[in-house]
Amino acid sequence: MTDREVRAAVRIRGLRRTFGSVVALDDARLEVRAGEVHALVGENGAGKTTLLSVLAGHLRPDAGEVEVDGASVFGAGRARGWSTRDAWNRGVGMVHQHFALVPRLTGEENLSLGVRRARSGWALPTDWVRERVHRIRAETGLEVDLSRQVEALSIGERQRLEIVKVLLRDPRILVLDEPTAVLAPSEVEGLLTLLRRLAGEGRAVLLVAHKLDEVLRVADRITVLRNGRTVLEADRAAVTARSVAEAMVGDAEALDAPQRTTVEPGEVRARWLGRTDGVDLELRAGEIVGIAGVEGNGQRELARALAGRETAAGPGGSGGAPGRIHLPDRVAYVPQDRGREGLIGSFDLAENVALGHHADPDVRGGPGGAFLRWNALVARTREMIHTFGIRTSGSRATAASLSGGNQQRLVVARELHGSPELVVAENPTRGLDVAGARFVHDQLHRLRRAKHAPAIVLVSTDLDEVLALSDRVFTIVRGRLTEVPEAERTREGVGARMLEAGEGRAARAGEGTS
Amino acid sequence: MIVALSAFLAAGVRLGVPLVLAALGEMVSERAGVLNIGLEGSIIAGALGSVLGAMATGSPALGILIGAAAGLLVGLAFAVPVVWLNTDQIITGTAVTLLGLGGTAAVYTARFGATGAQLDVPQLDRLRIPVLADIPVIGPALFDVAPTVYLTFALAPLLGWFLFRTEWGLEVRAVGEDPDAAAAAGLPVRRLRFGAALFGTLLAGLAGAHLALAYAGTFTENMSAGRGFIAIAVVVLGRWRPWGVLVAGLFFGAADALQYLLQTLGWDIGYQLFLALPYILTLAALGGWIGRARAPAALGLPWPRTH
Secondary structure, X not given: OHHHHHHEEEEEEEEEEEEOOEEEEEEEEEEEEOOOEEEEEOOOOOOHHHHHHHHHOOOOOOEEEEEEOOEEEEEOOEOOOOOHHHHHHOOEEEEOOOOOOOOOOEHHHHHHOOOOOOOOOOEOOHHHHHHHHHHHHHHHOOOOOOOOEHHHOOHHHHHHHHHHHHHHOOOOEEEEEOOOOXXXXXXXXXXHHHHHHHHHOOOEEEXXXXXXXXXXXXXXXXXXXXXXXXXXXXXXXXXOHHHHHHHHHOOHHHHOOOOOOOOOOOOEEEEEEEOOOOOEEEEEOOOEEEEEOOOOOOHHHHHHHHOOOOOOOOOOOOOOOOEEEEOOOOEEEEOOOHHHHHOOOOOEHHHHHHHHHOOOHHHEEOHHHOEEOHHHHHHHHHHHHHHOOOOOOOOOOEHHHOOHHHHHXXXXXXXXXXXXXXXXXXXXXXXXXXXXXXXXXXXXXXXXXXXXXXXXXXXXXXXXXXXXXXXXXXXXXXOEEEEOOHHHOOHHHHHHHHHHHHHHHHHHHHHHHO | OHHHHHHHHXXXXXXHHHHHHHHHHHHHHHHXXXXXXXXXXXXXXXXXXXXXXXXXXXXXXXXXXXXXXXXXXXXXXXXXXXXXXXXXXHHHHHHHHHHHHHHHHHHXXXXXXXXXXXXXXXXXXXXXXXXXXXXXXXXXXXXEEOHHHHHHHHHXXXXXXXXXXXXXXXXXXXXXXXXXXXXXXXXXXXXXXXXXXXXXXXXXXXXXXXXXXXXXXXXOOOOOOOHHHHXXXXXXXXXXXXXXXXXXXXXXXXXXXXXXXXXXXXXOXXXXXXXXXXXXXXXXXXXXXXOOOOOOOOOOOOOOOOO
16 A cells, blocks of 8 residues: 555545536546556546636636645645646646647747747757657657648557657656547557557556447556546556446436347438539438548548539649539538537527528528527427437537537538438537437437438547448548448448558658658 | 838838737747737837836836836736636736736826826837838838848848747747656746746736837837737747748838828829738738648637646
């Protein structure tokens, strides 16, 4: 016991933090030891982000004790501020979920930012940075592109840069917030291997994730948060995927995924004629077509084009193949970024429902239908709140006041209302917890089996989702769509296809810099 | 013809230099994400400050310094609320411009009366560089000018070195592009923005001082004549780069000077049209027709952001 206390890199006890009337953390406990990979898991809203924010110096807790490397940061008689800089100085390095990189600066400039601030002001620490990057590459195998601007890098390259940026400061405690969410399967493997190696060097690695299989493969110990409380602390060997999932959800029933059923495809609803490789994508009623790809391969442009948000023949964006497209009248679009594209945060729920429903004759009145009938819209919103189980104070609450999962429910409710002929869903479950993701999947399934079923396109970076839901699977690599034969529809098969051209590009970029 | 051309160039430099000075300052400020619409207020304060300073001390050089300080003082009225209290940059800047114009007019009237008597202000003498000043056409325009002009020309490469070759410059650019990422790297975002914004107003004050002591030789109400706003356009046309700003500012000055040239030559064409030319080019730069002009991503946005 004494030995263990000495080696605790982070010890948190009885941590409590409220935001207004919402209790984000309530008696949270966490102990991370030097030399281990520790996984912190929990559903959305379980308090993971709040806990990390406290550890990184962004937030002050209301109560509780925090010790970093044996020194008290918060707690008995210790009310001193703990800033981002203090966190750095104590050896806490945070790899943010939304990378903290400046897009228009080069990799090298980003790495130079703030690393030696106390020492200089005039001379750029270029030599120092290069030497350290070289050493980190030798030790960990992490390759980064120093010369290009960050905005030109792929997501995986940015993440490597972010990790190197943190490693430059030689942290004893490395914290990673959902690092695998944006990576392709083979990149995930590389990252997990790296984390093991870093822990092997004696660092404490705290990994926050929601994909249980990854967590279970890499972690030495696991802490589960639920509703702001630590509900499970255990060695990896003592738990199973099932027991961890149950601890996260607190309800075993919610875990069973719906089964895929086969349907006879109906008529063709939409058609995409890719110009570069002649792929002719036909979307049929009652069928879910899954499109898998590593972020930035043109799936965004494809999804937006299918949703009628972008002209298909317009600029192809990041490698997207321009082409001709035939779309039905009623297209539903569930965009990937519900906060920015799906909803207007400061508008209330009824106003958000009105956006997109405004042309519906049922909600229009007055001479020539010149006015919106708000009563009808409010009634419709209430119905959605009821049927889709949106947790809110009412139709007049702002969209920003909803949690991420409830925001997505609202977007899905609005978009699927009526009978769309084509549904385009882009990473519809990103950032959602198990229950929220399951809800979205259920809705897609319900639609697929409905009497007037739409054609459904599921564009997702989450391979498991694509494989579980789709009747047909395509991969998109640098704007090219390729159908995956039935026999190859496994994680490994599709994953390998997703990376085919991507690897080539990374290799060329590597040559360019060395 | 040669004489007219030489006079045109000299006028172009004279009219362009205050724009370049103010625009170089604004460029640094905008690189840090602070859009200072109140530049005009700092320029006019610099002009009055330099005149009062030069008259009080009898030294035009001290007058220039006092003018720069006056610009900085007005700049505090902009930078403190904008950076530390997150007030709206456009509204605050507009208020500071009005404050500067009104305040200087009031001080001027109180000190010299409403009649606008001819002031006896010590002038900032030209500094003639031997040999170079004898070069035909460009010599008098570039090498027989006020010391502030040489300073302006020196500032462009100096600021280029600062922004792109020093750690502070990198930090200034970082807080203007992505203050959240900069803060996560441990940078003091607000202090950097404050410093950059104040540096901008210091140069604006210097521009006003140059205008009063080296160009007009006196102070008149409203003598800044919208240069603060033109300087903001100069920054855009110069694509937020020191050399670009230098060239763009001189171009604006040349367009202004063209009217004198055309009048001297007795050409009866609508020279006012030429005054619009730089603005058309600025719009073209913004519209992406001349290269890529991308403003710093966080320009004009408060930090930390509240939802």
